Amino acid sequence: MITELPDFVVSPPGLRPAPKSVDLSITGRCNLKCAYCFYANEMAHLSDLPKERWLNFFDELGSLAVQRVAIGGGEAFLRPDLFELVDGIIDNKMRYSLLSNGTLITEDTLEAFDEGKRRLRLDSIQISIDGSCAEIHN
């Protein structure tokens, strides 16, 4: 008979108590419909988590000393509150990177990176290029 349950909060030996980095899809929506991508069909109709839920989650990641968050989607730049989420990551002592198809990045978007530590904490923006020429990529 089990008289005492093990403490599942304690990490097994050799494992960190929390991950160093986390990859997140902050939206299921995308402005493109790439043939290979399941987001266009399966994810687009699902509702995204509201900003407050993400910010609470970032607080939790910060308390676990997670170091990096990779923000993807869907298309991350479709979220009008994207930079508020970025600031939530920054406020919780983390760095971040972005995955995007690049089509929504404008001059205004680039200027928005100048605020606070958004540029300092940015590891990279990864732009998807799915072919060697426009015909294949598009």
Place this chain on the structure above:
Amino acid sequence: MIEIKPASPISTNFDLSTKPVANPAVIFREGADNWAVLVNMDTAASIALNPTGILILKLIDGKRSVESIVKGLRDQFKSVPDSLTDDVVSLLKFFFRRWICWTGGPILTAPKSYVANPVVSCGDEGNDGAVLFNPDTDDSAIINATGKAIWISLGSPKTLQEIISILEERYQIKSPIDQTAKEVEDFLTTLTPEFVQEVSQ
């Protein structure tokens, strides 16, 4: 001539040419019973001192060596125990540990405060210590359990003296106070400025 014999284990490894310096932050109040209360205003720690201790404390002026303090006592009293050198060294070691006085030198006489860099995260690794991460510079540092204790204490600014007092409360430190201070300062220097910031006083 009085012969000073550092014969026992207590004083054998102690440099008798050391010239102790009184900590100016320590307030000294003599009572009617010839005892005194010492209060360290930096740490709020206090101790009671008996008349012999008071006598030795009064000989600490930054100019006299331990050797000359012992000689001064021998000159002052006709009868002193054979263990006088050991007794004085033992008391001085106690003073060093309580920061009532120190041996001089740049580390301990030029107090500065340290505080954890507020942007740094601390990933607790249990008994293994912790991983510090500065997201602004993308630097990380692995520290052991003692380092973690120091780091946690730096949530508010602390002098080297205060950090060592905290360590002394938690661990039984056997190494000389100067060596401990040097090791802690080396540790803090390694972490500065990415993880720890110096605060000028």
